[in-house]
Amino acid sequence: MKLKGAQILCESLIREGVEVIFGFPGGAVLPLYDTLPQYPKLRHILVRHEQGAAHAADGYARATGKAGVCFATSGPGATNLVTGIANAHLDSVPMVAVTGQVARPFIGKDAFQEIDITGITVPITKHNYLVTKADDLAAIVKEAFYLAQTGRPGPVLIDIPKDVFDEQANFTYPTRVDIPGYEPRIEGHPLQIKKAAKLINEAKWPVILTGRGVIISRAYAELKELAEKAQIPVIHTLLGISSFPGSHVLSLGMLGMHGAACANLAIDEADLIIAIGMRFDDRATANVSRFATRAQIIHIDIDPAEIGKNVKTVVPIVGDARTVLSALNKHVEARSRVEWIRRIEELRRLHPSTQIRETDELLPQYVIRQIFEVTEGKATIVTGVGQNQMWAAQYYCYDRPNSFISSGGLGTMGFELPAAIGVKVGRPDETVWMVAGDGGFQMTVQELATMVQENLAVKMAIMNNGYLGMVRQWQQLFYGRRYVATPLLGPDFVKLADAYGIPAVRVVSKTEVIPAIRRAMDTPGPFLIDFRIEPEENVYPMVAPGAAIAEIMEAPPCEQAPLGGK
Amino acid sequence: MTTMKHTLTMLVQDKPGLLNRVTSMIRRRNFNIDSIAVGASAVEGFSRMVLVVDGATTAVEQVRKQLDKIIGVVKITDITDSDVVARELALVKVEASPETRSEIIQLTNIFRGNMLDVTPDSIIIEVTGDEDKVNAMIELLKGFGVIEVARTGRVAMTRGVLGPLKKPGQEKPKAKRIKKAASRKEEPPVS
Numbered sequence: 152m153k154l155k156g157a158q159i160l161c162e163s164l165i166r167e168g169v170e171v172i173f174g175f176p177g178g179a180v181l182p183l184y185d186t187l188p189q190y191p192k193l194r195h196i197l198v199r200h201e202q203g204a205a206h207a208a209d210g211y212a213r214a215t216g217k218a219g220v221c222f223a224t225s226g227p228g229a230t231n232l233v234t235g236i237a238n239a240h241l242d243s244v245p246m247v248a249v250t251g252q253v254a255r256p257f258i259g260k261d262a263f264q265e266i267d268i269t270g271i272t273v274p275i276t277k278h279n280y281l282v283t284k285a286d287d288l289a290a291i292v293k294e295a296f297y298l299a300q301t302g303r304p305g306p307v308l309i310d311i312p313k314d315v316f317d318e319q320a321n322f323t324y325p326t327r328v329d330i331p332g333y334e335p336r337i338e339g340h341p342l343q344i345k346k347a348a349k350l351i352n353e354a355k356w357p358v359i360l361t362g363r364g365v366i367i368s369r370a371y372a373e374l375k376e377l378a379e380k381a382q383i384p385v386i387h388t389l390l391g392i393s394s395f396p397g398s399h400v401l402s403l404g405m406l407g408m409h410g411a412a413c414a415n416l417a418i419d420e421a422d423l424i425i426a427i428g429m430r431f432d433d434r435a436t437a438n439v440s441r442f443a444t445r446a447q448i449i450h451i452d453i454d455p456a457e458i459g460k461n462v463k464t465v466v467p468i469v470g471d472a473r474t475v476l477s478a479l480n481k482h483v484e485a486r487s488r489v490e491w492i493r494r495i496e497e498l499r500r501l502h503p504s505t506q507i508r509e510t511d512e513l514l515p516q517y518v519i520r521q522i523f524e525v526t527e528g529k530a531t532i533v534t535g536v537g538q539n540q541m542w543a544a545q546y547y548c549y550d551r552p553n554s555f556i557s558s559g560g561l562g563t564m565g566f567e568l569p570a571a572i573g574v575k576v577g578r579p580d581e582t583v584w585m586v587a588g589d590g591g592f593q594m595t596v597q598e599l600a601t602m603v604q605e606n607l608a609v610k611m612a613i614m615n616n617g618y619l620g621m622v623r624q625w626q627q628l629f630y631g632r633r634y635v636a637t638p639l640l641g642p643d644f645v646k647l648a649d650a651y652g653i654p655a656v657r658v659v660s661k662t663e664v665i666p667a668i669r670r671a672m673d674t675p676g677p678f679l680i681d682f683r684i685e686p687e688e689n690v691y692p693m694v695a696p697g698a699a700i701a702e703i704m705e706a707p708p709c710e711q712a713p714l715g716g717k
Numbered sequence: 718m719t720t721m722k723h724t725l726t727m728l729v730q731d732k733p734g735l736l737n738r739v740t741s742m743i744r745r746r747n748f749n750i751d752s753i754a755v756g757a758s759a760v761e762g763f764s765r766m767v768l769v770v771d772g773a774t775t776a777v778e779q780v781r782k783q784l785d786k787i788i789g790v791v792k793i794t795d796i797t798d799s800d801v802v803a804r805e806l807a808l809v810k811v812e813a814s815p816e817t818r819s820e821i822i823q824l825t826n827i828f829r830g831n832m833l834d835v836t837p838d839s840i841i842i843e844v845t846g847d848e849d850k851v852n853a854m855i856e857l858l859k860g861f862g863v864i865e866v867a868r869t870g871r872v873a874m875t876r877g878v879l880g881p882l883k884k885p886g887q888e889k890p891k892a893k894r895i896k897k898a899a900s901r902k903e904e905p906p907v908s
Contacts (some may be wrong), residue, residue: 269734273741278788281733298788331730331763332791456782 152323156285157186157316160249163292165192166324169220171211171576172196173204173569177224178264179251182316196576196605199597201228203569205235206595209244210533210573213556216369218245218299219573225251226264229310230271234563236306237275241560242390243363245304247295252281254314269310277305282312285320290328297328302335303454304367335453339470339478347425347449347466348482354423356491357383360406363390363559364428364452364472371395371552373476374427380480382488383425384495386414388435389540390559391428393549403495404504407435409541412502412692412703417495419701421446428452428472431461432560441699451475502705504692505545513661515539515614515684519546522584522612525668530582530610531556533574535567535591537621539614541690543586565594568611572598575607582610582672589615589641599651602677610671611679613644616686624689629696644681655679722751723777723797724873727766728758730789738787739766746783749774752805752870763791767872796875803873806843807851808833812862813840821861828854839864 154162160183164172171194176184187195198204201223208219219239223232229250239246252258253265269279278298280291288311295307351357365374374394378385378401385395386403395402404411406418415437418424424446429435436442439461450457450464451472458467468475507516519542522530528550534540534557549555556574558566571585592613602609614620623637648655654674658667658681671678693704729735736755743750751769758765768784770777777795785793813821818840825832825842828850834841844854848871855866 270737273734273738274745330788332728332785333788454786456779456786458782460779 152321153319154322155182155186155316156282156288156311156318156320157183158189159285159288159320159322160292160311160316161186161190161193162322163289163324164220165190167292167296168217170194172220172222173198173207173211173573174222175199175201175204175224175228176222177226177228177251179225179253179313180222180228180316182313183222183249183251183311186316195222196572196601198569198601200595201231202235202565203572203595203598203601205232205246205248206238206563206566206569207573207576207598207601208246208248209235209239209242209566210556210570211577212239212244212246212573213553213570214531214574214577216367218247218296218304220247220249222249223251224264225253225268225313226266228264229266229268233271233275234561236272236308238558238561238563238566239306240275240277242558243304243367244306245299246306247292247299248306248308250308250310251316252310252312255283255312256314258312268308272308275306276308277303279308279310281310282315285315285318288315288320289322290325293325294328294330298330298333302333336455336469337453337471337474339451339468339475341478343466343468344475344478345482347468348479350423350447350449350466351381351383351425351479352484352486355488356421356494357381357423357425358403358417358421359383359385360388360418360424360426360429361385361391361394362388362427362429363394365391365394366553367428368453368471368473369552370427370473370476373473373480375399376480377425377476377483381483381486382492384417384492386410386418388429388432388559389544389557392544392555392557393551393553394428396550397548398550403499405544406700408437408694409545409690409692410435410694410700411504411545412705413495413498413504415692415694415700415703416498416502418443419445419699420494424448426450426452427476430454430457433461436461437694437700437702438697443700502692504705507546511661512685513659513664513683515542515616515682515688516546517661518612518614518664518682518684519543519586521664521668522586523547525665525672526582526584530554530584531574531578533557533567533571533583533585535587536562536564537588537591537619538616538624538688538690539586539588539591539620541621542614545690564588564591567591568595569598569601571609571611572602572605572607575609576605583608585609585611587611587613588620589613589617589644590619590639592644593641596647599648599653599677603651603653606676608676608678611677613679613681614684615641615644615681616684616688617641618686620688621690623687627687627689628693644679648679653677653679655681657681657683659683721772721797723770723772723795724801724803724871725768725770725777725781725784725793725795726873727768727784727793728760728791729764729766730791731757731762731764732789735764735787735789736766738789739784742783742787743780746779748780752868754870754872756872767870769871796873800876801873802876803847803871804845805848805851805869805871806845807855807866807868809842809844809855809858809863810865811840811842811858812838812864814838817861821858824854824857830854
């Protein structure tokens with residue numbers, strides 16, 4: 152069957168099960184957009200800025216587990232995707248980004264809107280392609296989806312010159328891919344698994360550390376089995392939130408810079424760490440040279456390069472979390488670990504990190520807790536980056552798998568709004584709440600129009616403190632309270648929402664919180680709440696940069712000395 | 718980290734931009750390399766790269782694993798501890814007057830070098846050997862005035878019939894076998 156390049160792309164996308172594309176047209180992709188109406192199965196969502204397309208595809212991918220797809224034109228369209236692609240790369244999110252390129256005769260001539268996007272994205276993609284002829288296109292799309300979705304997932308970019316979209320070629324969609332040297336290991340090595348089981352069976356104070364890898368491989372049941380059978384407390388990273396039920400008696404919460412004190416202290420006391428699908432990021436380990444000094448580490452990850460990168464591992468297991476865990480569970484013996492569980496309960500009692508102080512002030516922690524109460528914990532929460540993200544991580548209890556969506560590795564402010572759009576597209580029947588700061592929200596606020604145009608019922612909570620809050624917190628704690636460039640003038644968010652046709656309400660006192668959230672839930676379509684929270688509220692607990700994981704500030708430093716440590 | 722210089726050999730797909738992917742990874746992860754040599758391999762469509770990494774400044778195992786992740790890198794092996802043959806080629810342009818010329822020719826012969834070009838004022842010498850020999854030659858020639866040096870960097874391979882793509886009992890490696898041979902299922906995962 153002879154087809155044009157643009158048709159080949161669309162046919163291939165359909166064969167890969169693509170239903171939604173987030174994109175923004177332009178000169179180099181005109182032939183592609185001209186072809187789209189022939190394929191009504193492909194729903195195109197027009198964003199207002201290409202960064203929004205990449206983040207929306209990212210959110211969609213995290214929500215569905217399928218590769219998110221975004222389109223952009225050459226030059227500025229492609230460079231605007233870069234932040235979103237990098238974000239997906241660092242958080243191992245499957246994504247296929249398609250960019251237009253100037254026509255082949257113009258490549259290398261600095262033509263209008265020409266940029267070397269494959270060169271730019273080498274370090275932030277799993278792989279990328281410049282298509283040089285329509286004949287190659289189907290095989291490249293097949294490979295791109297295969298790479299994006301297998302092994303450690305990640306973004307793949309396909310750069311297609313304008314004249315390739317118009318070029319005729321024979322279309323047959325390949326049934327298999329052959330990429331020499333690419334063979335992700337799924338099964339863990341049986342010997343290593345046995346070694347790990349032995350360590351687990353012998354350990355007195357083991358903890359499990361989970362990351363996004365558990366969510367990617369949907370290893371929820373296997374993880375639960377391991378934890379319950381061997382009575383091992385479970386601690387998660389930021390992106391590991393909702394890999395294990397937050398209300399489970401064995402769940403200790405998040406570790407790291409703003410982790411629960413009891414989680415950090417448990418890691419410090421542990422004799423064995425079973426790390427699953429996480430990569431010992433510096434925000435998770437704090438001072439890595441003093442991380443878990445009493446513990447041996449079992450590291451399960453699908454990416455062999457993560458093993459031994461940041462911490463020394465006693466038993467490395469390369470493989471898919473779910474496959475490895477189900478094999479591991481066969482060798483792990485049931486234990487009660489009464490002493491250790493008692494100690495864990497004691498730590499939890501002594502360090503109740505997520506208590507909200509009694510006050511009439513409008514505290515962000517209280518707001519998040521009420522969103523939890525009103526949604527009965529059934530919402531998917533999409534956050535920005537900074538204080539709002541940490542509060543959302545700490546004060547909402549995530550019992551449903553994969554219900555927390557956030558930019559972890561790159562820490563991209565502005566992720567929240569477009570990502571929430573993608574999540575809502577992927578989960579139309581679920582309640583989706585976006586939690587933003589007033590800073591990050593203004594970075595991609597233009598996507599409100601996208602939300603309205605597509606009638607996506609995203610509920611939005613802005614934690615408005617008039618500051619770039621997390622930076623201000625650091626300035627307060629480590630830079631002598633010199634608030635440089637952090638006081639932030641925002642628009643009237645209620646009026647702004649109104650301008651987009653989105654109902655909105657401002658909340659200035661504690662008593663208005665619950666009614667406002669209820670109203671948001673009862674109002675069909677999108678809804679925005681501008682919470683005027685306590686301006687100088689900080690995120691605690693906190694491990695100062697350079698400090699060890701057990702050196703925790705549980706409250707402002709003037710009120711309480713750091714505890715733990717050696 | 719070890720203080721040793723490590724030799725990594727890579728089999729890579731001969732595709733545009735592959736060298737860029739490799740060097741980009743080396744740069745962004747702040748790996749320190751002494752040399753990189755690229756050329757055709759025995760298998761059509763695949764190139765061979767040889768990389769020398771300073772174990773004193775760089776975690777060699779991380780280099781190996783990160784490079785192995787690049788799509789298009791088929792196989793990468795640290796052959797430092799294997800029985801290997803390693804060579805480097807250097808071209809040295811040295812000042813030569815009628816008075817010094819014969820001495821330079823003598824030196825070149827001792828090192829089994831070749832003279833590629835002779836002008837009234839200079840000689841270009843080709844020398845092949847391991848790095849120590851090449852360094853020694855260049856060091857000696859410095860006394861005469863070295864104008865220019867071009868070195869290939871180390872190329873290396875293991876001795877015997879086994880190659881990165883060949884296992885005992887296997888015939889000549891063919892491109893279609895590459896995928897199979899490159900899988901490392903037999904080895905336990907290493908840290």
